[in-house]
Structure formats: structure tokens, C-alpha cells
Amino acid sequence: MDAPAFDAMVDEAIARVPENLLAMVENAVLLIEDDPPADGPVLLGLYVGIPLTERDSHYSGVLPDRIYIFRKPTLAMCDTYEQAVHEVSVTVAHEIAHHFGISDERLHAWGWG
Numbered sequence: 852m853d854a855p856a857f858d859a860m861v862d863e864a865i866a867r868v869p870e871n872l873l874a875m876v877e878n879a880v881l882l883i884e885d886d887p888p889a890d891g892p893v894l895l896g897l898y899v900g901i902p903l904t905e906r907d908s909h910y911s912g913v914l915p916d917r918i919y920i921f922r923k924p925t926l927a928m929c930d931t932y933e934q935a936v937h938e939v940s941v942t943v944a945h946e947i948a949h950h951f952g953i954s955d956e957r958l959h960a961w962g963w964g
Contacts, residue, residue, distance in 0.1 A: 852922075852926055852932075852935065854883075854885070854922065857883065857922045857925075857926070857935075857939075858883055860935065860936060860939050861881070861883055861920050861939055861943065863936070864936075864939045864940040864942075864943040864944075865881065865943060867940060868943065868944065868947060872947070873947075875903075875951075876947065876950060877903065878913065878915045878916060879900065879915050879916040879917070879918060879950055880915045880916070880917055880918070881918045881919075881920065881943075881946075882917055882918065882919050882920070883919075883920050883921075883922060884919055884920075884921055884922070885921070885922050885923050886921055886922075886923050886924070887919070887921045887924065893924050894919075894921055894924065895920070895921055895924055895925045895928075895938060895942045896918070896919055896920050896921060896942040896943070896945060896946040897917075897918075897919040897921070897946065898916065898917075898918055898919075898946045898949035898950060899916065899917045899918075899919070900915070900916025900917060900950065901913065901916065902949060902950060902951065902952035903950060903951055903952055904951070904952030905952065916950055918943075918946040918947065918949075918950065919946070920939065920942055920943060920946070925938050925939060925942065945958055
């Protein structure tokens with residue numbers, strides 16, 4: 852799958868996130884990259900920032916949080932288009948959850964990981 856088709860898949864996943872939840876996302880940007888950082892584990896997505904639960908009155912002038920979705924490892928683990936749609940949807944939800952301060956452990960306990 853080429854990059855524009857993957858980008859459209861991510862856009863569709865974002866469109867499935869409830870509007871009232873997206874409205875609560877603050878100072879964050881979603882980025883699509885081919886690969887995760889070379890010095891780390893193979894990831895499908897990554898949240899880099901300060902979760903809403905950790906922000907206080909001193910939070911100002913901060914660059915936006917970054918939510919990354921990685922194309923190549925996602926596609927490498929999927930055999931079908933439908934699997935890719937599912938993985939992208941789960942990854943987008945998973946990384947947005949981190950923005951809200953929800954840990955990997957909690958997400959796994961809920962069946963999201």
C-alpha cells in the first residue's frame with residue numbers, strides 16, 4: 852500500500868473516533884511516518900508529549916504533543932486490507948488514549964493491545 856492510501860486509512864480511523872473525544876484533544880498533532888525510530892523497538896504508533904493528566908498551571912508555550920502512526924511496520928504485520936484497517940484503528944485509538952494519560956497496562960487490561 853502506498854503512502855497516500857495509508858494516509859487515507861489513518862484519516863478514516865480518526866473519523867471513527869467520537870467527535871466529543873477528539874474535541875478534548877489539546878495541543879497535539881498526528882503524524883504519519885514510514886518507520887519508527889531506528890534505535891528503538893518496532894512500533895505501530897508512538898505518543899510523545901505531556902498527557903493531559905500531567906499538565907498543570909505551568910503548562911504553557913509547549914510544542915504540540917506528537918502522535919505518530921508508522922506505515923511500514925503496520926503493513927508488514929497485516930496480510931489483508933481489512934487487517935490493516937483494524938490495526939490502524941486500534942493504533943490511532945491507543946495513541947490518543949496515551950494523550951489522555953491512559954497507560955499501556957490499562958489499555959491491555961481493556962483489550963486494546
